[in-house]
Amino acid sequence: MPPPITGPEILKIRHLDLRLAEKQGGAEAGIAACPGTQPCGKQCGTSVAPTERPQMLLSRYFLPVLKETPADAEIVSHRLMLRAGMIKQASAGIYSWLPLGYRVLRRIEQIVHEEQQRAGHIPMLMPTLQSAELWKESGRYDAYGPEMLRVRDRHDRDMLYGPTNEELITDIFRSNVASYRALPLTLYHIQWKFRDEVRPRFGVMRGREFLMKDGYNFDLTKDAALHAYNRHLVTYLRTYERMGLQAIPMRADSGPIGGDNTHEFLVLADTGESEVFYDSAVTDIRLGERDIDYDDMNQCRSVMEEFTSLYARTDETHDEAVFAQVPEERRRSARGIEVGQIFYFGTKYSDAMGATVQGPDGKPTPVHMGSHGIGVSRLLGAIIEASHDDKGIIWPEGVTPFHVGIVNLKQGDASTDSACEGIYRQLGAEGLTALYDDRNERAGAKFATMDLIGLPWRITVGPRGLANGRVELTSRRGGESEELAPEEAIARLRDIYAVHR
Ligand SMILES: Nc1ncnc2c1ncn2[C@@H]1O[C@H](COP(=O)(O)OP(=O)(O)OP(=O)(O)O)[C@@H](O)[C@H]1O
Ligand SMILES: [Mg+2]
Numbered sequence: 001m002p003p004p005i006t007g008p009e010i011l012k013i014r015h016l017d018l019r020l021a022e023k024q025g026g027a028e029a030g031i032a033a034c035p036g037t038q039p040c041g042k043q044c045g046t047s048v049a050p051t052e053r054p055q056m057l058l059s060r061y062f063l064p065v066l067k068e069t070p071a072d073a074e075i076v077s078h079r080l081m082l083r084a085g086m087i088k089q090a091s092a093g094i095y096s097w098l099p100l101g102y103r104v105l106r107r108i109e110q111i112v113h114e115e116q117q118r119a120g121h122i123p124m125l126m127p128t129l130q131s132a133e134l135w136k137e138s139g140r141y142d143a144y145g146p147e148m149l150r151v152r153d154r155h156d157r158d159m160l161y162g163p164t165n166e167e168l169i170t171d172i173f174r175s176n177v178a179s180y181r182a183l184p185l186t187l188y189h190i191q192w193k194f195r196d197e198v199r200p201r202f203g204v205m206r207g208r209e210f211l212m213k214d215g216y217n218f219d220l221t222k223d224a225a226l227h228a229y230n231r232h233l234v235t236y237l238r239t240y241e242r243m244g245l246q247a248i249p250m251r252a253d254s255g256p257i258g259g260d261n262t263h264e265f266l267v268l269a270d271t272g273e274s275e276v277f278y279d280s281a282v283t284d285i286r287l288g289e290r291d292i293d294y295d296d297m298n299q300c301r302s303v304m305e306e307f308t309s310l311y312a313r314t315d316e317t318h319d320e321a322v323f324a325q326v327p328e329e330r331r332r333s334a335r336g337i338e339v340g341q342i343f344y345f346g347t348k349y350s351d352a353m354g355a356t357v358q359g360p361d362g363k364p365t366p367v368h369m370g371s372h373g374i375g376v377s378r379l380l381g382a383i384i385e386a387s388h389d390d391k392g393i394i395w396p397e398g399v400t401p402f403h404v405g406i407v408n409l410k411q412g413d414a415s416t417d418s419a420c421e422g423i424y425r426q427l428g429a430e431g432l433t434a435l436y437d438d439r440n441e442r443a444g445a446k447f448a449t450m451d452l453i454g455l456p457w458r459i460t461v462g463p464r465g466l467a468n469g470r471v472e473l474t475s476r477r478g479g480e481s482e483e484l485a486p487e488e489a490i491a492r493l494r495d496i497y498a499v500h501r
Contacts, residue, residue, distance in 0.1 A: 055428045056402065058437040058449075062099050065449060075271040077384035078203030080393050084453045086380075093200025093208030100453060101380065103401035105211065108243065108379050109190050111398065112213045115239040119231055119294040121186040121215055126168050128192050132158035134167035138352045147195045161194035166349050166371055169216045173367070174355040180220045180365065183357065186228060188215030190376060204377045205337065206273070211377040218367045220359065222346065223297075225368035229261065229344045230300035232372040236265055236340050237287040237307065242500075243379065244396025245386060247339050248282050249307050253316035254343055261344040264314055266336030269385040276336040278312040279326045314338075337382045344370040393454030394477050397500040402435040403427070404493055405455040407446045409462035411438060419471070420461050423486050430494050451476065457496070459489050 064085040073079040081087050086101030097105055113123060132150070135141035141148075141160075149161040162168070169187060177185070190213045200208045217228035233249060240247040247265035254262045266276055268283075285307055293299055311326050313319070314336075323331060350356065350366040359365035375382075387394045395401065404427065408420045420436060427434045435455065437446045443462075450458050460472040465483060473489040474481040484492065 054431075054433045055424060056433075056435050058435055059439050061435070063449075063453070064098065065452060073203065075202050075205070075381075075385070076388055077205065077271075077381040080384055080388060080452070080454075081203055081380065084393060087204065093197060093206070095204060095207065095209075100401050104380055104395070104399055105377060107399050107401065108376055109211075109213075111242050112190060112239055112374055112376060115235045115242070116188055116213070116215065118238075119186075119235045121188050121235075123189065124187050125189045126162075126165050126172075126191060128161055128194070129159050130162045130165075130168055132160055134171050134353070135160065138167050138170075138349060140167070147197065149194045149196050162191075163193055163195045164212075164371070164373070165189070165191075165214055166216065166369075167353070170349045170353045170355050170369070173216075173218055174350075174353060177218070177357060180357045180359050183367070184217065184219045184224055184228065186215055186217040188213060188372075202271070202273075203381055205381040207377065210375065213374040213376055215372045217370045217372075218355075219369075220357070220365065220367065222368050225344055225346070225370055226261075227297045227300060229342055229370050230297075230304040231294050232342045232370070233263065233304050233307065234287070234292055234294070234300055236342065236372075236374065237303070238292075239374065240265065240267075240339065241287055242398045243383060244398050245339070245379075245383060246283065246286075248276075248278065248312055248336075250276055250278065250312040250314050250336075251308070251317045252314045252341065254345070263308065263342055264338045265340040266314070267339055267382045267386055268334050268336050269382070270335055271385055272335035272337040274336045274338055275315040275318075275333065276313070277315070277318045277323055277331075277333050279310040280330045280332050282307075282310045282312045337378070337385065338375070339379055339382050340372075340374040342370065342372040344368075388454070391448070392452035395454045395456055397456050397497060400456050401453070402455050403432045403497055404434050404457040404459060405450045405453075406434055406436040407443070407450060407458060407460045408436070408438060409443050409446075409460060411440045413463060415466055416461050416463055419466055419486065423459060423461070423471070423490065426486075426490050427493070430490060432490075432493055432497060457493060459486075 066083045066085070069079055070082045073082055081101060084100060085098050086104070087095045087097055090096050117123065132141055135144070144163065148163055151159050151161070153159055190211060192209055193212045194209050197206055197208055200206055204210065215232065217225060217232075219225040219228055236247070237249075245267055247267050249263040250266050252262050252264035264274070266272070266274060268276070287303070292303070311323055346368055347366040349369055356364040356366050383396065383399060384393050387396060406420050406424055408416050410416045420438065424434050424436045437449065439446070454476060456476050458474045458476065460474060465471055469485055470483040471486050471489055472481045473484055473492060
């Protein structure tokens with residue numbers, strides 16, 4: 001749940017009020033000056049929190065939508081992200097995040113943060129550039145191969161752009177933690193990674209630079225580390241469900257990270273790069289709203305067992321003989337998008353790098369570790385693959401860049417303008433974010449833009465409806481519209497979003 005609107009958030013709304021007031025004739029409109037600590041005017045952003053404006057006038061926004069379908073984009077999510085002005089390629093597999101894409105990226109990050117911290121995992125931030133020394137110590141500097149981007153600084157020191165962070169975190173741990181009393185400990189960050197993929201493709205799905213949440217648990221015993229593993233599995237299920245996604249944990253192969261206890265989370269999609277095999281009954285299980293005590297080992301284990309007992313494997317671990325035991329009508333093979341992976345790898349890094357703590361018996365004991373990743377930037381592509389139609393994106397409420405779009409059917413008409421501005425302001429006061437299409441455009445063009453960018457709800461305001469005190473509330477997903485009084489439409493949205501904060 002985002003925090004209630006207080007302090008700086010309120011300032012931002014007042015700044016927008018001010019902006020609308022400027023349009024309406026500034027001081028004459030009777031809107032008080034910005035109550036921030038700095039003078040307002042052009043520097044207005046400086047006195048508010050450095051977050052994004054909750055509300056936006058489309059005439060003032062930067063939304064470079066494309067009319068044409070980009071020819072070189074092979075899959076629908078990539079095409080729609082380009083068309084909706086969310087990203088722009090900077091070079092192969094490296095993207096700039098334009099304002100709309102950036103809003104969704106931040107929203108996804110926020111959900112990841114909330115679910116990690118709900119389980120007691122501690123956020124931090126490690127750098128993108130790392131010294132090669134630590135990687136030589138763990139033995140992965142040579143093992144990682146050409147996917148690792150290696151650079152040399154002016155003093156001829158070997159550096160690398162981190163593809164992952166086990167070494168760095170293990171070094172932080174061993175330098176600072178001496179006793180088992182500091183355990184259990186789980187630290188995580190959300191940071192850019194670089195992997196020089198042979199074939200960067202599908203937009204942000206397989207980038208070279210991409211945003212990943214990676215978390216690391218440190219535990220005294222294998223049992224405690226397996227609890228951390230199960231706990232992560234539960235946090236991931238909740239994270240994806242909040243984003244409107246079903247991501248199925250599947251038994252996987254650990255690759256260069258090492259260890260044999262690992263699950264990947266896959267979103268089923270024809271465009272997925274992984275081949276998967278599963279019992280169709282796994283698609284019926286949901287975590288839902290159940291209350292989880294993350295410190296309760298048995299509870300976390302039983303959720304893990306519930307979600308991983310049925311057959312669900314990627315091609316690397318697929319076993320025809322075991323699969324044959326699944327009732328034939330439930331056997332499925334399909335494609336999937338990997339949106340996360342969890343690992344328990346025991347003492348692999350702690351042994352190699354001397355990460356020990358003094359145990360209860362006073363003896364140095366290597367810690368049991370695991371690492372857990374979510375493909376934050378890839379998730380945008382995965383969500384769009386799972387939720388779109390021929391008109392554009394359909395954002396699930398949990399991740400939408402704005403809660404609602406407002407379309408003014410007769411821009412410049414005093415009554416529709418003022419009704420739209422009133423709704424826009426009221427939505428802001430309710431803590432709902434709105435993108436108000438106040439451009440002087442045809443209705444058809446405004447609808448097409450809203451459909452393309454995929455806001456789940458739209459309020460349409462026109463002179464005919466207004467004559468009866470009505471506006472239209474339309475669902476992007478179902479397409480159905482309802483005529484409501486403006487306050488009713490706002491109240492409806494408040495209820496819808498009450499569960500998605
Ligand atoms: N090149 C990439 N572009 C975008 N996201 C990525 C990329 N590589 C990995 N990810 C995301 O980061 C998560 C954690 O990284 P992990 O080390 O498990 O990746 P991986 O198994 O090598 O991924 P893949 O098999 O897709 O190459 C992955 O589950 C995936 O969602
Ligand atoms: Mg993986």
